[in-house]
Amino acid sequence: MPRFLNRINSPADLKKIEPSDLVALAKELREEIIGVIAKNGGHLGASLGTVELTIALHYVFNAPKDRIVWDTGHNAHSHKILTDRRQRFRTVRQQGGISTFPSRKESPYDTFGVGHASTGISAALGMAVARDIAGKKHRVAAVVGDGALTGGISFEGINNAGILKSDILVVLNDNKMSIARNVGALSTYLTKVTSGRIYNRMEADVWELLGLIPKVGGKAQKVAHRIKESIKGLVVPGLIFEELGFRYFGPVDGHNVEFLVETLKDLKELKGPILLHIITEKGKGIDDAAKDSQRFHAVGSFDKVPGDKPKKKGGPPAYTKVFSGALIKLADENQKIVGITAAMPDGTGLTAFGKRFPNRFYDVGIAEQHAVTFAAGLATEGMIPVAAIYSTFLQRAYDQVIHDVGLQNLPVRFVLDRAGYVGEDGPTHHGVFDISYLRAVPNFVLMAPKDENELQHMLKTMVEYDDGPSVVRIPRGSGVGVALETTFRSIPIGKAEVLREGKDLVFFAYGTCVERALRAAEMLEKQKIDCTVVNARFAKPLDTDLLDSYFEYEPLIITVEENVRSGGFGSAVLDYLVEKGYDGQRIRVIAAPDEFIEHAPQPVIWSDVGLDAESFAHAAIEMLQSTKGILKSFTPRSA
Numbered sequence: 001m002p003r004f005l006n007r008i009n010s011p012a013d014l015k016k017i018e019p020s021d022l023v024a025l026a027k028e029l030r031e032e033i034i035g036v037i038a039k040n041g042g043h044l045g046a047s048l049g050t051v052e053l054t055i056a057l058h059y060v061f062n063a064p065k066d067r068i069v070w071d072t073g074h075n076a077h078s079h080k081i082l083t084d085r086r087q088r089f090r091t092v093r094q095q096g097g098i099s100t101f102p103s104r105k106e107s108p109y110d111t112f113g114v115g116h117a118s119t120g121i122s123a124a125l126g127m128a129v130a131r132d133i134a135g136k137k138h139r140v141a142a143v144v145g146d147g148a149l150t151g152g153i154s155f156e157g158i159n160n161a162g163i164l165k166s167d168i169l170v171v172l173n174d175n176k177m178s179i180a181r182n183v184g185a186l187s188t189y190l191t192k193v194t195s196g197r198i199y200n201r202m203e204a205d206v207w208e209l210l211g212l213i214p215k216v217g218g219k220a221q222k223v224a225h226r227i228k229e230s231i232k233g234l235v236v237p238g239l240i241f242e243e244l245g246f247r248y249f250g251p252v253d254g255h256n257v258e259f260l261v262e263t264l265k266d267l268k269e270l271k272g273p274i275l276l277h278i279i280t281e282k283g284k285g286i287d288d289a290a291k292d293s294q295r296f297h298a299v300g301s302f303d304k305v306p307g308d309k310p311k312k313k314g315g316p317p318a319y320t321k322v323f324s325g326a327l328i329k330l331a332d333e334n335q336k337i338v339g340i341t342a343a344m345p346d347g348t349g350l351t352a353f354g355k356r357f358p359n360r361f362y363d364v365g366i367a368e369q370h371a372v373t374f375a376a377g378l379a380t381e382g383m384i385p386v387a388a389i390y391s392t393f394l395q396r397a398y399d400q401v402i403h404d405v406g407l408q409n410l411p412v413r414f415v416l417d418r419a420g421y422v423g424e425d426g427p428t429h430h431g432v433f434d435i436s437y438l439r440a441v442p443n444f445v446l447m448a449p450k451d452e453n454e455l456q457h458m459l460k461t462m463v464e465y466d467d468g469p470s471v472v473r474i475p476r477g478s479g480v481g482v483a484l485e486t487t488f489r490s491i492p493i494g495k496a497e498v499l500r501e502g503k504d505l506v507f508f509a510y511g512t513c514v515e516r517a518l519r520a521a522e523m524l525e526k527q528k529i530d531c532t533v534v535n536a537r538f539a540k541p542l543d544t545d546l547l548d549s550y551f552e553y554e555p556l557i558i559t560v561e562e563n564v565r566s567g568g569f570g571s572a573v574l575d576y577l578v579e580k581g582y583d584g585q586r587i588r589v590i591a592a593p594d595e596f597i598e599h600a601p602q603p604v605i606w607s608d609v610g611l612d613a614e615s616f617a618h619a620a621i622e623m624l625q626s627t628k629g630i631l632k633s634f635t636p637r638s639a
């Protein structure tokens with residue numbers, strides 16, 4: 001039975017605990033997080049590393065009056081437990097339960113909704129400036145991971161904060177990891193800083209010297225100041241943060257909770273932009289997680305024997321794994337293929353590619369904008385860049401997609417993982433906008449496979465297509481279970497595939513919805529309704545010849561897709577048919593609704609939003625009834 005955690009329902013309760021007992025509280029918090037995530041699955045390693053920091057922040061600051069901004073939700077499990085959600089934390093990632101990520105709808109303690117990295121400094125600075133304009137005095141603190149500093153918006157925020165001089169505290173949580181191991185010059189720089197502890201001791205001595213020098217007779221003070229600056233340049237190369245207008249403190253042990261409390265109390269009284277650099281261990285509290293913090297960034301449920309994950313049952317391979325194997329096979333045959341990811345080598349399946357082709361693999365860190373333009377630069381020199389990025393993360397690089405790739409018609413190949421609803425990670429990670437935001441850009445070819453085998457053929461199609469940029473979107477999770485061919489073939493650009501012929505109605509299905517449309521057709525066949533199912537394959541360009549032929553002979557078309565309706569695949573079909581003068585009443589578009597959908601298992605979401613096979617079948621019945629007067633009964637969903 002937890003001795004201290006059971007007493008805490010809010011930060012006010014936390015403040016009643018003696019500082020000497022905070023170490024025991026940290027242990028209880030870790031056990032609570034491990035126990036819940038062991039049952040529910042989810043992000044684990046990062047939050048285990050920020051337990052002491054979270055305790056110290058809420059012990060020193062007065063949230064929610066004082067604003068605490070988390071750069072990503074991966075770090076915030078302790079925050080949720082300490083801020084009025086201790087009991088509800090057991091529902092994290094469950095349908096109707098609390099979110100993995102901070103959410104303004106969920107609690108006043110969640111000052112800013114986050115799911116993607118690098119936004120914390122900018123958001124916190126906005127809050128600080130709003131406070132200054134209103135003449136208020138509360139504090140603003142942002143917790144930012146070292147991996148998040150590779151995102152350009154972090155430096156934009158730092159640059160602006162250094163000029164505005166508003167009172168703001170940035171806590172740099174340095175665990176040498178983002179989701180994967182950190183990469184790049186900034187990571188190397190931070191490593192140099194952490195090895196410069198001698199500087200911090202010497203700096204303290206210099207500050208003491210400055211305090212002893214009289215305020216008059218400024219020559220001695222100037223000498224002491226120069227000594228201090230020389231120490232900085234000698235021991236900690238560059239001190240980039242101070243050069244950008246922040247007062248830098250650290251690095252300090254991020255797991256010494258009593259020292260963190262005392263440090264934050266001191267920093268709370270200082271004016272202007274402050275950066276506190278702390279060193280933490282991602283996955284602290286689970287031996288295997290600490291040894292392999294990339295693997296324990298996010299986990300499925302596991303036995304609560306530390307780090308003991310059960311073996312997964314057999315089944316179809318994940319789309320990501322199929323992509324990985326196919327790309328390696330293609331890269332064996334073509335030396336120009338280059339793999340690019342933005343801090344997601346495991347999540348996108350490129351880890352194996354990187355091991356096989358270390359000289360043709362680039363993890364650019366949390367920097368999607370750079371990833372896209374970097375790929376564009378490669379394409380100008382005749383290389384074949386394959387940029388594997390989550391659908392929801394590519395949104396961050398939309399300007400580069402338009403200006404650096406689309407406008408110049410450069411053959412960058414994008415593989416968008418986690419396209420469609422992703423399940424328990426919720427609205428920050430649902431990839432239901434990419435068809436819309438990419439279809440609007442000239443020169444792009446958009447495709448999506450009906451199954452894992454077709455994914456292989458689409459990858460070969462992309463590699464061979466050199467007339468402009470191309471995109472293939474793949475869902476989260478396993479394939480449908482078809483056999484994988486060992487010989488890949490190209491697919492004609494813009495040509496759909498008829499999978500099933502029928503006379504009553506045509507399903508034009510895109511990507512993940514093809515398999516569900518086939519099941520819907522089987523259900524309808526039992527009701528004596530005969531349906532055609534078309535695997536559209538391409539959202540741009542459309543197979544207009546096939547559309548024309550069906551509208552000439554068949555009365556009704558239903559399009560189905562796992563993307564929002566506005567600007568999506570169905571919208572493209574409808575636009576074309578209306579332009580051609582066909583009756584718009586003869587087509588129905590089934591797509592994701594115009595709203596952000598909360599977290600739940602994927603099948604539950606599909607059912608709730610009308611994107612499961614049963615919903616497709618019911619939509620067909622309704623359409624036929626309204627247009628042909630067919631009044632046939634249909635087995636209810638609950639049956």
